[in-house]
Amino acid sequence: MPQKVIMIAAVLENGVIGAEGDQPWSHPDDFAHFKDLTMRGVLIMGRKTYEAIGRPLPGRQTLVLTRDADFKPGDAPPDQARTVASLEEAFELTATEFADRKVWIAGGGEIYRQAMDRAERLEITHVHTELPGDVTFPEIDEAVWAEVGRTDRDEFSWVTYKRISAATPGSLESD
Numbered sequence: 619m620p621q622k623v624i625m626i627a628a629v630l631e632n633g634v635i636g637a638e639g640d641q642p643w644s645h646p647d648d649f650a651h652f653k654d655l656t657m658r659g660v661l662i663m664g665r666k667t668y669e670a671i672g673r674p675l676p677g678r679q680t681l682v683l684t685r686d687a688d689f690k691p692g693d694a695p696p697d698q699a700r701t702v703a704s705l706e707e708a709f710e711l712t713a714t715e716f717a718d719r720k721v722w723i724a725g726g727g728e729i730y731r732q733a734m735d736r737a738e739r740l741e742i743t744h745v746h747t748e749l750p751g752d753v754t755f756p757e758i759d760e761a762v763w764a765e766v767g768r769t770d771r772d773e774f775s776w777v778t779y780k781r782i783s784a785a786t787p788g789s790l791e792s793d
């Protein structure tokens with residue numbers, strides 16, 4: 619059975635998640651929400667997102683996706699951040715070394731798109747505004763994802779989606 623994978627992102631009304639290499643929007647409560655949810659888990663993220671953050675996030679194992687064999691995640695020790703050359707390599711590691719930990723897809727746009735078919739849950743901060751940007755979140759198809767939880771705040775809503783059908787028939791289990 620494939621390991622459960624959860625995607626987490628803050629998405630503006632126009633779908634934007636990134637602008638010029640950084641996040642166009644942030645809120646301290648959303649940082650805390652991200653931290654609470656992902657603590658002790660494994661974060662899988664693209665090299666550009668890792669460089670935007672600039673360091674491994676404490677209490678979590680980061681797997682940095684890169685095709686550059688020479689890329690080093692700064693001076694972070696391997697039990698905090700290490701590189702992987704493909705999503706499959708990342709999932710092999712999470713299924714073996716980190717089988718007891720939750721697996722979070724933490725962006726950016728390239729990685730969300732490639733991992734969407736593997737996700738069984740989405741934790742989306744829907745931000746109630748539009749800002750310009752150059753990286754977007756993939757479409758959340760209502761035929762595939764059902765909203766199962768919501769907390770509304772003035773500036774944003776935290777929404778949990780659960781997969782209700784496989785994006786590609788037969789590619790996933792549904793539960």
Ligand SMILES: NC(=O)c1ccc[n+]([C@@H]2O[C@H](COP(=O)([O-])OP(=O)(O)OC[C@H]3O[C@@H](n4cnc5c(N)ncnc54)[C@H](OP(=O)(O)O)[C@@H]3O)[C@@H](O)[C@H]2O)c1
Pocket residue numbers: 626627628629634635636637638639640641663664665666667668670683684685686689702703704705724725726727728729730732753
């Ligand atoms: N709002 C949010 O919740 C949120 C969350 C995360 C990120 N972001 C934003 O998203 C933007 C970054 O997204 P992005 O799409 O430009 O970049 P990204 O997904 O963070 O990283 C792309 C890089 O990942 C590596 N990569 C991609 N697919 C791979 C694969 N299959 N195998 C191995 N390596 C692979 C490549 O690195 P190499 O070039 O090194 O080979 C590629 O250049 C930033 O603006 C960031 O702030 C927003």
